[in-house]
Amino acid sequence: MRRILIVGGGYAGFYTAWRLEKKLRPHEADVTLVDPRPYMTYQPFLPEVTAGSVEARHVAVSLRRHLRRTRVIAGSVVDIDHEHRTATVSTADGPERKLGYDVVVVTAGAVTRTFPIPGVADEAIGLKHVEEAVAIRDRLLTAFERAAALPAGPERRKLLTVTVVGGGFTGVEGFGELLSLGTALLKHYPELDAGDLAFHLVEVRDRILPEVTDKPGAWVVRHLEKRGAHVHLGTKLVSARDGHIVLSDGSEYDNELLIWTAGNQSNPVVARHTDLPVDEQGLFRVRADLRIGTDDAPVPDAWAAGDNAAVPDLTSQLPGAHVVPNAQNAVRQGKRLAKNIVADLRGRKVKPYVHHSLGTIATLGLGQGIFQYRRIVITGLLAWLMHRGYHVLAVPTWERKVRVFLVWAAALVYGRDVVSLQSVQHPRDAFVAAARGRSR
Template identity: 60%
Template sequence: MPKILIVGGGYAGFYTAWKLEKHLRKGEAEVTIVDPLSYMTYQPFLPEVAAGEIEARHVIVGLRRHLKKTRVVTAKVTGIDHANRVATITPEIGDSWEEPYDQIVVTAGAVSRTFPIPGIADNAIGLKTIEEAVAIRDRILTNFERASNLPAGPERDRLLTVVVVGGGFAGIEVFAEVRALASSLLKDYPQLRFEDTHFHLIEAMGRIMPEVSLKTSEWVLKDLAKRGAYVHLDTQVTGAVDGNVELSTGEVLPTDLIIWTAGVMANPTVVRGSDLPVEERGRIRTRADLRVGTPEEIVEGAWAAGDVSAVPDLTGGGVGGYCVPNAQHAVRQAKLLAKNLVAVLRDELPNEYVHKNLGAVAGLGLYNGVFQSGKLALKGFIAWVAHRGYHGLAMPSWERKFRVVGDWWQNFWLTRDNVSLQTVQNPRYVFEEFAARPRPAAPEAPAVAPEKSSPAKKAPAGKLPATAKSAG
C-alpha cells in the first residue's frame, strides 16, 4: 500500500488529509499527518479571539477528532531526504526516527518574519497561533486591572498603551479589534478615561492594507482615527528595549504590549532540512499542478501547497507571479492537491491550480468592517456582516461552525466575557504559596572536646590558700 506523508497540519495539511479520506478507496493508500500541534488553527479568527469575541478552543480543529482514517503524529519533521524517500520525525519526548514514504506533501505553513531589531525577539508577540491571541487578550485585561489602581502617570500610561507593528490585514484587524475591546472595558473602570488609552500602529510603507484599493484604505485610516487610534505611516521600529518602542521618526512609545504582524516567511525548520528545490524567497518551488519542481522538471513523489510553497498564479494577479500566502489559496490548493495526488496514484493526469482572488474582507471591531472585491467596496456594518458570513461558512466542519456562531449569538445578548485568565500560564501559583513544606533539618551542633583539668597550684610557703584564709 502506498504511504502518503503530510508534513504540517495547518490549513493546507488538514484539508489535504480531509479530502484524501473522501477520495481514496479503502486500502488504496495509507495517510500519515505530522505536526507539533494536534490541531489546526483557523487564523482569520485570531483577532476576534484576542478581542474576546470568540472562545479560543472554538477556532481550532482537532486533527484526531476530524481525521478518522488518518494516522496523526504529534511531532516535528526535522529532515526530508527525498532522494531516499524518508523523513526524520522528532517528538518532544523520545528518540527521533526515520519515516519512509512513497508520496510526500509539504504543507508546513509559515511563521512570523522578524528583523534583528533590538528587543523585538524578547518583548514582542506575534499573531500566528491561538496561544498568542489568548495571551494578547489576557495581557490587555490584566493591564486594565493594574492601571485602575495607579494614579495618572508614566506607569499607568505604559500599561494602557498598545503598539502593533505591520499594517497588513492581520495587523489592521487585531489593531481595530483590541481598540474596540479597550473601549468596551472603560465602563467597568470609572477610574480610567478614554483619553488614558493609547493605540499605535506602525507601518513602514506609505499606506495600509495593500489588498484593498487606496480609497478603501484611506477610509479605514479615517475610521481608526475617529476611534482614537494612531497610525504611523512611512515609519519603522528601530528598537524595543525595556518596554520602549523607538521609531525611525525619533519618537519613543513606552508600552507593555508589542504585537508583531509585519509579514511571514515559510517554515524554516522544514525548508532548510529538506533536499527539495527552494526559490529565492525560501519557499519550496512548486508547479501549477502542485507537484514540486519547475514547468520543465518534476520532482516525482513530492507535493507542496499553502504558505510554504511558491505556486504560480496563473490568473496573473499574484505578487511576483506567485499565489500570495493566505487562507483563501491554501484551502483551495489543498482540495485540488488531494484530487491530483489520487489521480497520479491511478495513473491519471493532474489538473493545474487556477483561482482568481475573490476579494478581501476584514473585521474592524463589533459592527464594523471593510470588504473589497474588484471595484466593489463595502464599509461599515454590511461589510462586518459579510466578514462574519464568509468566515463562518469557511470554518471547517459543522461542529466548529456551530460553536463559533454560538459564541457570536451569546455575546450579542450577554456581551463579551471580559475576565483575564493570565494566571493560567502559572496555574500552580496559589498552591505553591500555601503548600506546606518540610522544615529544614536543624544543623548538628559541632562536637566539643572535653577540657583537660589543670594541676592545682601550690600556695607559696608561709601563705594559705584563699579558702583557708576565709575559713580561719
C-alpha cells in the same frame, strides 16, 4: 499500499488529509500527517479571539477527531531526504527517527518574520497561534485591572498603551479588534477614561492592507484615527528595550503590550533541510498542478501547497505571478491537492490549481469592517456582517460553525466576557504559595 506523508497540519495539510480520506478507496493508501500541534488553527478568527468575540478552543480543529483514517504524529519534520524517500521526525519525547514514505506532501506553512531589533525578542508577542491570541487578550485585561488601581500618570498610561507592528491583514484586524475591546472596557472601569488609552499601529510602508487598493486603505487609516488610534506609516520600530518604544519617525513612549505581525518568512525546514528545489525566497518551486518542480523538470511523488510554496497564479495577467499566500487559497489548494494525488495514484490526468479571488474582507472591530471586490468597496456594519458570515461558513466542520455562531449570539445579548485568565499560564503559583506558607 502507497505511503503518503503530509508535513504540516495547517489549512492546506488538514484539507489535503480530510479530502484524501473521502476519496481514497480502502487499503489504497496509508496517510500519515506530522505536526507539532494536535489541531489546525483557523487563523482568520485569531483577531476575534484577542477581543473575546470567539472562544479560543472554537478556532482549533482537532486533527485526531476529524482525521479518523489518518495516522497523526505529534512532532516536527526536521529534514526531508526525498532521494531516499525518508523524513526525519522529532518528537517531544524520545530521539529523532526516520519515517519512510512513497509520496510526500509538504504543507509546513511559514514562520513569523523577525528582525534583530533591540527588545523585540524579550518584549513582543506574535499573532499566529491561538495561544498567542489568548495571551494578548489576558494581558490587556490584566493591564486594565492594574491601571484602575493606580492614580493618573505615566505608570497608568504605560499599562494602557498597546503597539502593533505590521500593517497587513493580521496586524490591522488584530489592532482594530483590540482597539474596539479597549474602548468598550472603559464602561467597566469608571476610574479610567479614553485619554488614558494609547493604541499605536506601526507600518514600514506608506500604506496598510496591501491586498486592497489605495483609497480603501487610506479610508481604514482615517477610520482608525477617528477612533483614537495612532497610525505611523513609513515608520520602523527602532527599539523596544525594557518596554520603551522608539520609532524612526521620532516618537518615543513607554509601552505595555507589543504585538509583532510584520509578515512571514520561509519555513527553515523547507529553506535549508530538504533536497527538494526551492527558490530564492526559500519557497518550493511548484507547478500549477501543485507538484514540486518545474514544467520541464517535475519531481516525482513530491507535492506542496500553502505558505511554503510559490504557486503560479494562472488568473494573473502578469508573467511569473504567484498566488497570494492566504487562507482562501490554502484551503482550496488542499482540496485540489487531494484530488490530484488520487488522480496520480490511479494513473489519471491531474489538473492545475486555478482560483479567482472572492475579494478581500477584514474586521476592524465590533460592528466595523471593510470589503473590496475589484471596484466594489463596502465599509462599516455591512462589511463586518459579511466578514462574520463568510468565516462562519468557511471554518471547517459543522460542529465548529455552530459553536462559533452560538458564542456570537450570546455576545449580542450579554456582551463580551471581560475576565482575564492570565494566571492560567502559571497554574501552580497559588498552590506553591499556600504550601510554602504552611511549611513556615
